Amino acid sequence: MYDNEISGVKVSALGLGNMRLPKVEGQGEKIDREKAQEIVDYAMSHGITYFDTAYRYHGGESELFLGEVMKKYPRESYLLASKFPGHMMVKKENGMMGFTNLLAGRPDTTVDALFHEQLGKCQVDYFDFYLLHNVCEKSLPFYNDPEVGVVPYLQEQKRLGKIRHLGFSSHAISADTIDAFLTKYEGVFEFVQIQLNYMDWKIQDARGKVEAIARHGLKIVVMEGVRGGRLANLPEAQMERLRAVRPEDSAARWALRWLQGIPEVAVVLSGMSTLDQITENVETFREPNPVSQPEKELLQEVAESMLSWVPCTGCRYCTEGCPMELDIPRMITAYNGLKNGDHMAGYRPEEEDPSLDPGRCIGCGSCASICPQNIGIPEIMRELAQMLSR
Ligand code: SF4
Ligand code: SF4
Known part of the structure; x- marks a missing residue:
């Protein structure tokens, strides 16, 4: 060293x-x-x-x-x-x-x-x-x-x-x-x-x-x-x-x-x-x-x-205050994967895990106010829910 x-x-x-x-x-x-x-x-x-x-x-x-x-x-x-x-x-x-x-x-x-x-x-x-x-x-x-x-x-x-x-x-x-x-x-x-x-x-x-x-x-x-x-x-x-x-x-x-x-x-x-x-x-x-x-x-x-990727670092600050207990970083990984034709890195919507359902986001914004990367998380949850429903 x-x-x-x-x-x-x-x-x-x-x-x-x-x-x-x-x-x-x-x-x-x-x-x-x-x-x-x-x-x-x-x-x-x-x-x-x-x-x-x-x-x-x-x-x-x-x-x-x-x-x-x-x-x-x-x-x-x-x-x-x-x-x-x-x-x-x-x-x-x-x-x-x-x-x-x-x-x-x-x-x-x-x-x-x-x-x-x-x-x-x-x-x-x-x-x-x-x-x-x-x-x-x-x-x-x-x-x-x-x-x-x-x-x-x-x-x-x-x-x-x-x-x-x-x-x-x-x-x-x-x-x-x-x-x-x-x-x-x-x-x-x-x-x-x-x-x-x-x-x-x-x-x-x-x-x-x-x-x-x-x-x-x-x-x-x-x-x-x-x-x-x-x-x-x-x-x-x-x-x-x-x-x-x-x-x-x-x-x-x-x-x-x-x-x-x-x-x-x-x-x-x-x-x-x-x-x-x-x-x-x-x-x-x-x-x-x-x-x-x-x-x-x-x-x-x-x-x-990779610039079109949402720049989430996986710090998980956002998850602690989410009233719906959503696994936000895992869903952002899925979002990036879907957007860029990459594999979905461990995300399987068919698992029916409620923490992986972006449709449960109520848009309260508590996550976005704490995210050090200033990511517009509620908008991403909305878009991901639409993408998954297609
Ligand atoms: S906006 Fe959605 S993802 Fe963010 S804290 Fe509220 S419910 Fe959770
Ligand atoms: S706080 Fe922001 S950077 Fe950290 S895991 Fe959540 S979305 Fe990703």
Whole structure:
């Protein structure tokens, strides 16, 4: 495993994202501790030092899990990153904060109490890297509110040694939002975590975001490098084109090698949920082997052939608030398949599973308001229902 640097700290080029750990079948977000532990142990014994979590991953269990499994390792042998969930918080009176969206229903808290709750769950005295979670057009008013004062509070925690390096993650629609936030807080943040892959280079203006971050001289932590698995499972026609150039390489390896060619990228996070995935990814990051210019052009053509796809990453944020308990990402996979003449990736409408019936969508829009990819889910449900009824 090769290393890169963020603010002079050596970080493994591949990081373990703890949002998609193996789950116990039929028990929602509940982590399969035994399988997840194997993945963490494999990571630690193969040079991965960067471990990323957040307050809400796995319904809040991800931080707890990491706190328990990392105890056996010396604190200085790994780098822990977590995130402040301000994108799902609102200001209340007397310094109190309430939760919204997927965190709605939790008791009100304060910035200080929440930060210390996270340290406690992770069983650490400090975070190596700490981020504002999803600085975007919707969350900016909260993060910038001087009465809430999240940023000055975190700067103080950094001064006290409880945070070593401050950054933020972002699913902002516009690169200008990231640029403006970095300008407002010039010198405060040391890195930015963004969604970056060869497909989003154009459709999410990831290129503009990389350029904005580079202008501020900062490093990038990548999320969704294989777009929630989408770029690991290409349509057969596209896969054949890649195989013609590198017969042995998987689609995931192509996507990760594309990222290795971007100089600002310090860490590529991957939410690896099986030992096979982590074994292959560790091999891909044994040494840098970025795509050549012709390979880059080939990937751009592959991306362009898929631009009509709905860019769902399978994060499942939308499913938690759906009153009809619909399996939205699986239906979007079906929608993409039908639209593009691809196989339907495990979706069988004849199963008569009510969670796979787009006709049950009541159009409440709760899903669309939380989707980080800004996907118009109710419209897609309507269109899919029509397509299936033909
Ligand atoms: S709009 Fe449809 S899919 Fe979205 S949350 Fe409401 S019922 Fe579920
Ligand atoms: S539709 Fe949006 S929120 Fe739902 S799984 Fe896909 S990307 Fe995530």
